[in-house]
Amino acid sequence: MVNKLTLVGLLALFIVAAADQKQPEIAPILQHLLDTQSIPKPPQGYVPTEQRSTAHTFRTRVDHFNPQNRETFNFGYYSNDEYYQPGGPIFIYVGGNWPVSNFFIEHGHFHDLAARQHAWLFANEHRYYGQSIPTPNLSVQNLRFLTVEQSLVDLAEWINHLRRNVVRDDNARVVLLGTGYAGAIATWARQRYPHLVDGVWVSSGQLDARLNYKEYAVRVGELIRQHGSNECYGRIWRAFRTAENLIDAGLSSTVTELFKTCHPLNPESMLDAETLFFNVKEIVQEAILYLNANVSTPIFCEQLNNNTEATDLQTLAKWIENKYYYLQCLTFDFNSTVEVLLELENHYPENSIFGLRQRTYQLCTEFGWFRTAYADDQPFGYRVTMYFFQNICKAVFGEWLTSEVVVDGVHLTNMHFGGKNPRITNALFTSGGQEPARDIMITDYHQQGSRALVIPGYMASSDLGSVSGYDSPELLEAKHQIELYVDSWLYESIMPLK
Structure with missing residues (x-):
């Protein structure tokens, strides 16, 4: 100590x-x-109130890429089936570099969309964060299992488990929401496992690995001059x-x-x-x-x-x-x-x-x-x-x-996943016009069923909250577009207008 x-x-x-x-x-x-990563913060003093939000664990392998290593660990997740009806989709709030919280499957725009679509909501804890640490300690030797590739397999195996053993619907559509670093995980899950992930909403997702991130100080300087x-x-x-x-x-x-x-x-x-x-x-x-x-x-x-x-x-x-x-x-x-x-x-x-x-x-x-x-x-x-x-x-x-x-390491991350051009379909990237981290976010994107929206006057993940009378017209329109795009991924005949 x-x-x-x-x-x-x-x-x-x-x-x-x-x-x-x-x-x-x-x-x-x-x-x-x-x-360095946009970390979503539930309101101070938040206490879970939804009776249908329950805590669970999922067992997976510590090392997915070594068949000789059979060690396993449990990572935590929350489940909320309050609005689910048979045939409904799976909505997942993807875990990042923070302890898992059930706030965003009980509140906010994603939760509200789930209510309308009769979706089953889940939130997972990323390996090595919170209580989901797979090794006895965090020695350098033990940290070798902390990679994006390992976490993507965790997510894929868990989604497969949810479909088969929890929701019990192998054909259930899956929509992911990721913010900050978790936005990158959600994007790359869609890229690597399109058969498991039907669409991704990425709010202030940071996807472009960058060694010398000098632009951040410039953006903060602009805010000082502007405001x-x-x-x-x-x-x-x-x-x-x-x-x-x-x-x-x-x-x-x-x-x-x-x-x-x-x-x-x-x-x-x-x-x-x-x-x-x-x-x-x-x-x-x-x-x-x-x-x-x-x-x-x-x-x-x-x-x-x-x-x-x-x-x-x-x-x-x-x-x-x-x-x-x-x-x-x-x-x-x-x-x-x-x-x-x-x-x-x-x-x-x-x-x-x-x-x-x-x-x-x-x-x-x-x-x-x-x-x-x-x-x-x-x-x-x-x-x-x-x-x-x-x-x-x-x-x-x-x-x-x-x-x-x-x-x-930085070069390989961008080479493996494409940086700001992951070349995936069914992805909506949202960000705030005043975010100093926007240089490593996707702010312009054109693929089928996809778009990038920049919301003027806002900071990170301003679109996570429920629709409110306090929202600006631009934020209201962004939340409306999010709804249209999620609809389009669930019902392919419906495509939002650009």
Whole structure:
């Protein structure tokens, strides 16, 4: 178990105020690992109420590709047959890098469509997340079974089981809904197993593996200018450049004091400097994206612009100090960052709740999505580079994980599945017009029974909720199109108009 100081600094004790039942807050480096994928979040305090939603497990093999390995494990899933009538379809909310929840098979647009189509609803837990970890611990040797290919076979075998043994209808049509990383899994399940999956709705699905994901910072910068101001953008730009210049001038102690780091910034350590700048960058980006950008950004920029500190760097440092008022110091050094990712025990909250080690492994071996500051048109300096991320991968999982291995993993993912052009039919890709991750999503797609919809003014997975009077006309039309496309996959004679 990591030491207390590291837990305080990096995880913010997971629960900042348990007595007040507040949402857990975690450190910026860890927040990044979660936010790299769009993770659907049920409302705070949600308690399942539907009597027909029940928990189950499905047994499958740990390694589907080695006939000599007969080891098995159980992954969890939820079932809701409240609306099902014989002959109805199967609707599956596909699991991703989070513990399974039954919220989206009891609420939301997918649930409402199931009621109209008399569908049986299911939600599964992805291998290695939540309580569905197939190995005694998360050692590097054990993580070798955490691959997209293994998870796709899990899903295919489970769908076959649902048809034959649960719904008892071998001809039942199957529609998948996937968000974020699970959107990629849903897409590739349709690609690999078209005989099992009849259609997929992919909400904010992230499909294009990318090593140097520099575009993300550019998109956040655009949001700051659009919903904040050029003055706010300039303050952030100057703060980062000032800190970089101070370190270059041998004044790293000044930066340490301003940001109240737990350990002095080592002027000889490029990794410590990059870790600090990465964390500061992620803190700012999280503030911009905490709510819809048109709400969060003005609040953040007003706080910066109304500050009375003498310099922009002091202003930003003071804002971060106020944000993390409950911490005596911030662990922005490289070693502390790595330490929390070295936890091997399945039951530790870092792994069972947040899936930090597992997700980091997937990023290092298959997806990349390393949010650097390489691009020119962004306000976060230039000191967050691939050097930082490559060293994270090696420090956590071993020297075998060289830059060449990481590059090959990203290349192979896109080669195997097609990146932003999976060439499948019966797929609807939806995304928000303000999503900073939209560069790795499918926003233009033309295949039979398929389309890509970009919903102006919204962030990730805004289309998951039930139709509401608060929806904009564009969001209402998107939800209507989702309904038409699902209909078309269930009843092939009906095709939605483009």
